[in-house]
Amino acid sequence: MKTPAPTVFDPARYGRVALILGGTSEERPISLRSGAAVLAALQRLGIDVTRIDPAETPGSALFEALSPARFDRAFLILHGRGGEDGQIQGALETLGLPYTGSGVLGSAIGMDKYRTKQIWGGAGLPTAEFALILNETDLEQAIDLGFPLMVKPAHEGSSLGMARANDRDELVAAWRAAAKLDSSVLAERWLSGAEYTCAILGQQALPLIQLETPHVFYDFDAKYQANSTSYLCPCGLPQQLESAYQTLCLEAFRAVGGSGWGRVDFMLDDRGSPELLEVNTIPGMTDHSLVPMAAAAAGIDFDQLCARILETSMVEAPSHG
Structure with missing residues (x-):
């Protein structure tokens, strides 16, 4: 039986690509x-790509810059609000320009940690108990969860504004600090077990990564600056358990309308049971980032990974239409 010839990568099939990056968020x-x-x-792949930064082309100029007369599709690598919350996705749909990753709905929900956890709870998926803090009165609901607590802005990524609260005074301080970034703040029951992340590429869950840091938690410094963070991939779990967690993360991603590519984070509680934390619909792609690390473990190099993410713009996601 003759082996089929390998598919030749054709950069021309993607046409003119707008790489949208930067933006105005905290990230x-x-x-x-x-x-x-x-x-x-x-560029190494030979794709006709142009860099577009919304911060440099604000307002109507951005619509003109992204005209379908100039581009055939967009590769979205905007992190945070304005890029990961459905806003740029809505603009691109208005223009009729295909784009990578999740659609408007999946992006908007995935950016909102509170709505994400509500949906997971409704779908019967495990996530730590939580309370939404909009004002000082809501602090009592958070206290009822029991200390310690994790406090985080509901609409930020990269661990911005996150803090551990061990008592009421620390909770008040953490809430006030987080509220400077976001009027909606989430308090979550503290999880003491191992932390994992699951990268998703198309319909595939990539190998899990276990995160270990000497910090109190996996904060901004541990993510992007410290050399003391350990990334274990293989993650050390038995294969059957890793597969079960990968399936859980795929379900969690789809439950919020995620599509194309992304990442789901979870931790184990003190009984060793998984508790879902959050969804990232446009994860980082830096030298410290987790999706490229997981892809490498699956035999996908960085250039191939970028090509496969770009490929998600060729298939209409369920929430794009």
Whole structure:
């Protein structure tokens, strides 16, 4: 039986690609780093790619810059609000320009940790008990969960504004600090077990990564700056258990309308049971980022990973239409 010839990569089939990066969110510096890495990869692949930063082309100028007369599709590598919350996705749909990753609905829900956890709870998926803090009165609901607590802005990524609260005074301080970034703040029962992340590429869950840090939790510094963070891949779990967790993460991603590619984070509680934390619909692509690490463990190099993410713009996601 004759072996089929390998498929030849054809960069021309993607046409003219707008790489949208930067933006104006708190995560702009990370987006610029991610975007620089993706830009270099797409250029190595021979793709006709142009860098577009909404912060440099604000308002109606951005619509003109992204005209379908200039581009055939967009590769989104905007992190945080304005890029990961459905806003740019809605603009691109108005323009009729296909784009990578989740659609408007999946992006909007995935960016909102509170709504995400509500949906998971309704779908019977495990997630730690939580309370929404909109004002000082809501602090009592959070206290009822029991200390310690994890406090985080509901609409930020990269661990921005997150803090552990061990008592009421620390909870008040953590809430006030987080509220400077977001009027909606989430308090979550503290999880003491191992932390994992599951990268998703198309319909495939990539190998799990276990995260270990000497910090109190996996904060911004541990993610992007510290050299003391350990990334275990293989993660050390028995294969059957890893497969079960991968299936759980795929279900969690789809439950919020995620599609194309992304990442789901979870931790184990003190009984060793998984508790879902959050969804990232446009994860980082820096040299410290987790999706490229998981892809490498699956035999997918960075350039191939970028090509496969770009491929998600060729297939209409369920929530794009």
